Amino acid sequence: MDSTSDFLHLHRLGVDTHQEPVVYMRRDCHVCHAEGFNAQSRIKIMTDHHSIIATLNIVDSEIISHQQAGLSETAWRLLHAQEGEVATFGHAKPVESTAFVRGKLFGKLLSDESAYSIVQDIREGRYSDIQLAAYITACAGQGLNVNEVIAITKAMVATGKRFQWSGQEVFDKHCVGGLPGYRTTPIVVAIASACGLIMPKTSSRAITSPAGTADTMEVMTPVTLSFEHMREVVEQHGACLAWGGSVNLSPTDDVVIRVERALDIDSEGQLVASVLSKKIAAGATQVLIDIPIGPTAKIRTQEAAAHLQKLMVATGEALGIKVHAITSDGTQPVGRGIGPVLEARDVLTVLRCEPEAPTDLAERSLVLAGALLELAHKAQPGEGFKLAQKTLWSGKALDKFMAICESQGGFTEPELAAQQHTITASQHGIISYIDNRFIARLARLAGAPEVKAAGVEMHVRLGDAVEVGQPLFTLHANAPGELAYALDFLQLHPEAVRIEEEYL
Amino acid sequence: MDSTSDFLHLHRLGVDTHQEPVVYMRRDCHVCHAEGFNAQSRIKIMTDHHSIIATLNIVDSEIISHQQAGLSETAWRLLHAQEGEVATFGHAKPVESTAFVRGKLFGKLLSDESAYSIVQDIREGRYSDIQLAAYITACAGQGLNVNEVIAITKAMVATGKRFQWSGQEVFDKHCVGGLPGYRTTPIVVAIASACGLIMPKTSSRAITSPAGTADTMEVMTPVTLSFEHMREVVEQHGACLAWGGSVNLSPTDDVVIRVERALDIDSEGQLVASVLSKKIAAGATQVLIDIPIGPTAKIRTQEAAAHLQKLMVATGEALGIKVHAITSDGTQPVGRGIGPVLEARDVLTVLRCEPEAPTDLAERSLVLAGALLELAHKAQPGEGFKLAQKTLWSGKALDKFMAICESQGGFTEPELAAQQHTITASQHGIISYIDNRFIARLARLAGAPEVKAAGVEMHVRLGDAVEVGQPLFTLHANAPGELAYALDFLQLHPEAVRIEEEYL
Known part of the structure; x- marks a missing residue:
């Protein structure tokens, strides 16, 4: 970049895109034009002291000027930007470690080096949400072998801080x-x-x-x-x-x-790496x-538990x-x-x-x-x-x-939610089944964990005898909309708790 | 939603987020507050005549008012929105077909029904980019068997238009x-x-x-x-x-x-479904x-070609x-x-x-x-x-x-790019290797296919004898930045074309 006209002034646009850094530029600004940027281009933004990679959103309105580049909150924070600060822009080099993610999809195992490279790039914010989703999907299920899990765990430890407590068992x-x-x-x-x-x-x-x-x-x-x-x-x-x-x-x-x-998936390998690295x-x-x-x-099964136990112990051992x-x-x-x-x-x-x-x-x-x-x-x-x-x-x-x-920083007594709705038994009998997943989903639909007081309060356990009208569980929510949403779901899936007639 | 205060006025924000529909709301607007929305929440937006699902970006600045919901260009188009039109908002129900994507990751095969459900939800814009990335990653490599490929192909045909040409071979x-x-x-x-x-x-x-x-x-x-x-x-x-x-x-x-x-991956199964459905x-x-x-x-190999041939023929047969x-x-x-x-x-x-x-x-x-x-x-x-x-x-x-x-609509003679840079042979010898992938990547770095005139012009073929200084290929680009970018890459990966000494 040899021309001084290649800069724009940074502007905090006040848009929270969650963790993905996003940069906003006018379609007809000189930088977009000179560099041939398009919507969803991955852009390298450089100030005197910092540089980041962000995803481009193209602007056709007056929310920013032709001399400005708007930044999302995450981009603003990562770049340590100042209002009006000058920055230059270029095509982000392809993130080299995404080649390892592709390799993984096509059957190539992750090595210590490739895992480190991926984890380091994620740490530095170089992965777009789409790239993150691909990496996570590629590792989902039992998609990682023990050496790959060890490699990812090592990489996660190596890219973070670490406490040392001298001479004691911790x-x-x-x-x-x-x-x-x-x-x-x-x-x-x-x-x-x-x-x-x-x-x-x-x-x-x-x-x-x-x-x-x-x-x-x-x-x-x-x-x-x-x-x-x-x-x-x-x-x-x-x-x-x-x-x-x-x-x-x-x-x-x-x-x-x-x-x-966002994907509602867990990966066994990522789970082990996540737990043990911390x-x-x-x-x-x-x-x-x-x-x-x-x-x-x-x-769900003894076999799955045994597999996970083995993976946990082996990974722990490899990391001392x-x-x-x-x-x-x-x-x-x-x-x-x-x-x-x-x-x-x-x-x-x-x-x-x-x-x-x-x-x-x-x-x-x-x-x-x-x-x-x-x-x-x-x-x-x-x-x-x-x-x-x-x-x-x-x-x-x-x-x-x-x-x-x-x-x-001090203790606070937790307070209950404003909205409560109790579900009662429609028949008498014995509680024969409680679906953990449905109960958990109900709690999430009611707003948990973002809404702290939201959730489900159980009144029965397996084997309890209940009469008609006896409380089974209570939904807690802060907003009527969330309560209604959880109730809608419950109507579609009433089998969260099953009651069977007593055996005569 | 029983309260009339649950609406906002739609505003075309003029932001091109590529294909993902995005909705922008003030963090402190009454709808966000009542519904407990967060950044990256999936929101259902309803007008009198249309409804879509969009990803939420939370706004903390004046680019929209508390009475407005900003829409990205894609959201605007999908919703057929009018400036100032009234819309209501709710949590988008979880997209049911993403459960099939998760199932696929954990080894469950796609059926005709689950493939149809996924393809239909994608068609209706119900998948976020993160969910799309997970689906595509799950299908990548040889991740789909022939029945799954047939199922996806059928679903893609069923969800689109179709030409009928009476009584002829086409x-x-x-x-x-x-x-x-x-x-x-x-x-x-x-x-x-x-x-x-x-x-x-x-x-x-x-x-x-x-x-x-x-x-x-x-x-x-x-x-x-x-x-x-x-x-x-x-x-x-x-x-x-x-x-x-x-x-x-x-x-x-x-x-x-x-x-x-965006992921730079192809999936064999998606390839077959994509080609044959069209x-x-x-x-x-x-x-x-x-x-x-x-x-x-x-x-790359006869085996891979044979596998693909078989998959193509079998899928074609299943679809007549x-x-x-x-x-x-x-x-x-x-x-x-x-x-x-x-x-x-x-x-x-x-x-x-x-x-x-x-x-x-x-x-x-x-x-x-x-x-x-x-x-x-x-x-x-x-x-x-x-x-x-x-x-x-x-x-x-x-x-x-x-x-x-x-x-x-008329023929136009194509015109060459403004910037051209020729790479010449640094030694004499025989062209022994041309790396298709590097050449393709160079052309993309130079701006192709978005920049139509960008690309690479080859001057040699395998087996050609070249002298020092003889042109190997020419890079074409519209902007100096793109040309520089492609040249940077070439410097890191000079082996796009290999020249070997003549055998004496």
């Missing part, structure tokens, strides 16, 4: 989702750290579920912590409950998760993985951490609430040892905490559960949880 | 691309129709190549014909050379092609398919048409020019029997035209080539070609 736990309301993490972390374990816990937001642990924690305390803030919390209390994305431990993860969410980045040396199995859970993967019952939702606020309330009732605390959520948290306490040699084999129970009942876990929240 | 030809400059179609159609064959030819634009037949024809004559106009041209001349997208013969095809182009829609009863084979052509698939030499570019204008000039020199006409292009056109003439019993077996040659040399093919162009 613990972490993770549950492979799919079970609505299964929100053990805050309870397990509170118990384990109350017993002296180091647990710098980072969690994700929901992918296809109505809430992730980060979404749930966020209704009680800030989870978007800086790297330094997270370190302080852990140094003070031995644990934290932060959002992984905020500390940049695995920066490509949230980009991948956003597109997975554990490794958080400095964990021992990780407990819980895999619930059930016909409508994420993992010890992974303990256990399975559990995944036939129905856990706790009462499904959705950030409703789950947070369940967590609090357990920590506060209130009489309405869901027994299943408490039990399962104690099992996991107990396993961690045994791994850490805080309890003899077989004695972990009891120690966990003692710690919960003594109020030490609640104290620890509150201390962590205070340290993260 | 011919078509197609070349499976990958060979830069291989532009036989206009010549073959001119010869065959001059001999009385019915050839209502529709062609695509380029997917990953620097020019498709439609792109090349467009520099000489309009190719965007209405259904009725195309029928008139064929009734008058027995043939046409139109762009398939314009007559809506296979409406999902261009959407698929756009995303395939032939069937054009009313063809017999189709000649030419598959060039070469190490850098689209089809006869497919004749032949293979040819695909080791190097054909003709001299690569890019719409440069290829059009090659075509014209052949039709005009000019001395500089590329012999290879002429020969290969005659082989294909000859095969068609034999299939149509216009020539005895083995005599087709001679009849084709006679027709070309007599000027009848040129007359027919010009008549078709006139009938489509």
Whole structure:
């Protein structure tokens, strides 16, 4: 670019395109003309100090002038742009690593080098949404072998920040989702750290579920912590409950998760890479993985669970951490609430040892905490559960949880949604089936996880006897439109909960 | 939606987002607030007469008011919107057919029903770009079996218009691309129709190549014909050379092609469905398919060609048409020019029997035209080539070609690009290798096919002896930036043409 007329002035257009950086130029501006840009061209934008790649939208109206290039919010942030700043523009070089994505589609395996190159390009914002969707689709299902998963995990660790905790065993736990309301993490972390374990816990937001642990924690305390803030919390209390994305431990993860969410697909390999890269980045040396199995859970069969266990352990080993993967019952939702606020309330009732605390959520948290306490040699084999129970009942876990929240920025009591609608039994009988996926989808249609208080509150569990008119579950939503939308869906798919006549 | 406050006024924002419909709303407008919309939400927009699904971009500036919803050009067109018209908004129901795409990723085959449902949803604009990318990626490589390809082909035929030509054999030809400059179609159609064959030819634009037949024809004559106009041209001349997208013969095809182009991937199954659905829609009863084979052509091995041939013939049979698939030499570019204008000039020199006409292009056109003439019993077996040659040399093919162009809207002589840069031999020797893919990529970097005159003009062929300084090929571009860009790429990848020392 040798001509000084090749620049435009940057203008913050105030358009939120989600994560994809978009640049807006007049069709007849001199840059479009000289460079032969078209709608959807991938453009390199250069200022004195930064450069990014953005997708072009062509403008035929007065929302920008011929001397301006409009930037979407993401483009503005990535480019660290100033209003009116001068920038030059060129065709973005083809992103070389997309050749590896194409290769993968045609049967070529990802190597350490190609995985690194892809992950690095995603991290730098060089992939368009279409390219991201292709990469994620190519990795979906059981599309990645163990070496590819290891390669992606390594790449995700290498492209993010990483905590080092000197000379200690550092613990972490993770549950492979799919079970609505299964929100053990805050309870397990509170118990384990109350017993002296180091647990710098980072969690994700929901992918296809109505809430992730980060979404749930966020209704009680800030989870978007800086790297330094997270370190302080852990140094003070031995644990934290932060959002992984905020500390940049695995920066490509949230980009991948956003597109997975838009596609409503999970990939086993991406799942393993996502989980373990964050554990490794958080400095964990021992990780407990819980895999619930059930016909409508994420993992439906013993075989699938065994495959995932093997992949988790092998990947952990290749990256120098010890992974303990256990399975559990995944036939129905856990706790009462499904959705950030409703789950947070369940967590609090357990920590506060209130009489309405869901027994299943408490039990399962104690099992996991107990396993961690045994791994850490805080309890003899077989004695972990009891120690966990003692710690919960003594109020030490609640104290620890509150201390962590205070340290993260303060505790807030979660508040229920404005709109509630209860579904009742239309016949008497026994609850014979609860569809986790439909329940989760209902919660999402009601607005979760974006709308924190939205979700589903279950009133029954498998095997319960119900009378006609007895409440089955309650929909929570903030807006009447969302409530109506969830009810519409329920009318089309009434089989979320099945009731069978009692056997005479 | 029971409240009258749930509407906004539509405003044409003048933003070209390519094919994806986008709607722009103020973050704090009452509709976003009431419905809980977020950036990238999929929104259903309803006016009195139409409804569409669009992706939401959230606006935090004054480019629209709180009472307005801005529409991208595509959204504006699909919704047949009027400035200021009132519309209501809701969450788009999840597109049901995306469940089939997810199923496909996890190993479930596409059925007639699921393929139809996907193709129909794509046709109706219900897929976001991310969802399109996932569908295309899932079908890429040899990801579709013959029954799935048949199902997609049927669906593509069923969702478009279709020509019926009463009581006659109708011919078509197609070349499976990958060979830069291989532009036989206009010549073959001119010869065959001059001999009385019915050839209502529709062609695509380029997917990953620097020019498709439609792109090349467009520099000489309009190719965007209405259904009725195309029928008139064929009734008058027995043939046409139109762009398939314009007559809506296979409406999902261009959407698929756009995303395939962005990803730079082809799928064998989509290729067969794309080709045959358009032939069937054009009313063809017999189709000649030419598959060039070469190490850098689209089809690289005899095995891959045989697989494709089988798939083509089986799919044709299932849909009631006869497919004749032949293979040819695909080791190097054909003709001299690569890019719409440069290829059009090659075509014209052949039709005009000019001395500089590329012999290879002429020969290969005659082989294909000859095969068609034999299939149509216009020539005895083995005599087709001679009849084709006679027709070309007599000027009848040129007359027919010009008549078709006139009938489509007039003939224009194609003009060369402003910027030209010739690459010369840096050593003497024999041309031992020409990389079709690099040559094609160079032409694209120079601006083809969007910039019609851009491309590459070859001066050498395999086996030619060259001296130092002798021209190898010339880059053509309209803008200095594009030329520089192509030259940059060439510097990184100088092996487009390899010269070896003469064997002593």
